[in-house]
Amino acid sequence: xxxxxxxxxxxxxxxxxxxxxxxxxxxxxxxxxxxxxxxxxxxxxxxxxxxxxxxxxxxxxxxxxxxxxxxxxxxxxxxxxxxxxxxxxxxxxxxxxxxxxxxxxxxxxxxxxxxxxxxxxxxxxxxxxxxxxxxxxxxxxxxxxxxxxxxxxxxxxxxxxxxxxxxxxxxxxxxxxxxxxxxxxxxxxxxxxxxxxxxxxxxxxxxxxxxxxxxxxxxxxxxxxxxxxxxxxxxxxxxxxxxxxxxxxxxxxxxxxxxxxxxxxxxxxxxxxxxxxxxxxxxxxxxxxxxxxxxxxxxxxxxxxxxxxxxxxxxxxxxxxxxxxxxxxxxxxxxxxxxxxxxxxxxxxxxxxxxxxxxxxxxxxxxxxxxxxxxxxxxxxxxxxxxxxxxxxxx
Numbered sequence: 001x002x003x004x005x006x007x008x009x010x011x012x013x014x015x016x017x018x019x020x021x022x023x024x025x026x027x028x029x030x031x032x033x034x035x036x037x038x039x040x041x042x043x044x045x046x047x048x049x050x051x052x053x054x055x056x057x058x059x060x061x062x063x064x065x066x067x068x069x070x071x072x073x074x075x076x077x078x079x080x081x082x083x084x085x086x087x088x089x090x091x092x093x094x095x096x097x098x099x100x101x102x103x104x105x106x107x108x109x110x111x112x113x114x115x116x117x118x119x120x121x122x123x124x125x126x127x128x129x130x131x132x133x134x135x136x137x138x139x140x141x142x143x144x145x146x147x148x149x150x151x152x153x154x155x156x157x158x159x160x161x162x163x164x165x166x167x168x169x170x171x172x173x174x175x176x177x178x179x180x181x182x183x184x185x186x187x188x189x190x191x192x193x194x195x196x197x198x199x200x201x202x203x204x205x206x207x208x209x210x211x212x213x214x215x216x217x218x219x220x221x222x223x224x225x226x227x228x229x230x231x232x233x234x235x236x237x238x239x240x241x242x243x244x245x246x247x248x249x250x251x252x253x254x255x256x257x258x259x260x261x262x263x264x265x266x267x268x269x270x271x272x273x274x275x276x277x278x279x280x281x282x283x284x285x286x287x288x289x290x291x292x293x294x295x296x297x298x299x300x301x302x303x304x305x306x307x308x309x310x311x312x313x314x315x316x317x318x319x320x321x322x323x324x325x326x327x328x329x330x331x332x333x334x335x336x337x338x339x340x341x342x343x344x345x346x347x348x349x350x351x352x353x354x355x356x357x358x359x360x361x362x363x364x365x366x367x368x369x370x371x372x373x374x375x376x377x378x379x380x381x382x383x384x385x386x387x388x389x390x391x392x393x394x395x
Contacts, residue, residue: 030058071213
């Protein structure tokens with residue numbers, strides 16, 4: 001029984017979509033465990049670019065079964081639109097897409113409330129005032145509930161054939177020796193319980209959430225694959241100790257195309273934070289890591305890596321639990337030489353520059369975990385899987 005959960009080890013946008021797509025060809029089932037259609041997973045195959053917001057990336061692999069689990073919040077309109085988009089691209093989901101009959105739904109009024117600005121993250125007085133304003137607007141809105149119900153029922157008829165008990169489906173598959181790849185959403189540092197609260201999402205983004213998100217026991221999940229960029233990004237407000245100065249951030253943002261796949265929002269960019277990755281490894285039980293976007297650093301002569309934190313001059317051995325404290329930690333950096341030559345599109349680890357290999361080894365040694373995959377570009381085949389790794393045995 002081969003079962004692996006893929007988790008983001010940072011604040012999301014780590015490249016999980018590409019990794020899941022790459023691995024999906026070696027698994028029978030690919031199951032989305034959490035999140036909604038607000039987070040897009042981007043997959044590039046040749047000249048074709050796919051942004052999947054609800055349907056697991058495994059749907060792009062012929063004969064693979066794609067499952068939307070109970071922990072995923074489903075917008076029926078978005079799901080119907082995504083099915084139609086895939087159909088136009090020649091990808092038939094009939095008989096391969098399975099949607100949990102226990103998944104919660106998003107309605108139009110949820111979408112309106114979701115437009116609330118991040119003023120909620122500011123001072124308490126501002127929060128109260130803004131909540132009152134939004135509540136007044138929501139309760140006073142002229143909503144035609146009969147129309148909304150009718151439209152939702154029509155959408156329901158269009159997705160009825162895909163709805164089933166996905167917990168039964170996956171447990172039976174695992175018991176029969178089938179392989180399952182669990183596709184996480186967002187990232188560990190956005191987890192509702194273990195992330196940088198209150199700057200978090202509303203669901204569990206860790207490996208523990210995979211079991212509850214699809215309805216399989218934790219004992220049936222055998223491995224955890226953590227995904228991290230060669231640097232760090234996050235979207236919106238919240239503590240970000242290794243955030244780069246504007247000039248460095250602009251360069252990384254442009255080279256890495258760090259703009260939201262769905263929203264187009266520019267991402268904040270920072271140096272790699274090994275304290276975050278150490279924490280993510282512990283929380284998730286990561287036994288193999290993927291480093292994506294290594295090529296973004298091809299022009300850097302020097303690279304900073306955060307190896308520790310200090311708070312008010314005192315070294316920290318643990319991740320701060322309070323956002324107010326985390327906002328004021330000072331990162332301790334190790335400066336490593338860059339390689340100043342291209343790694344873009346490389347598929348053979350033997351062709352990596354010496355300094356790039358040293359950078360990856362430094363990460364692996366610090367975290368005490370293997371680097372099982374390196375991504376050198378957005379395309380599916382711009383990928384290196386070192387021989388002898390745990391990840392290589394999954395393929």
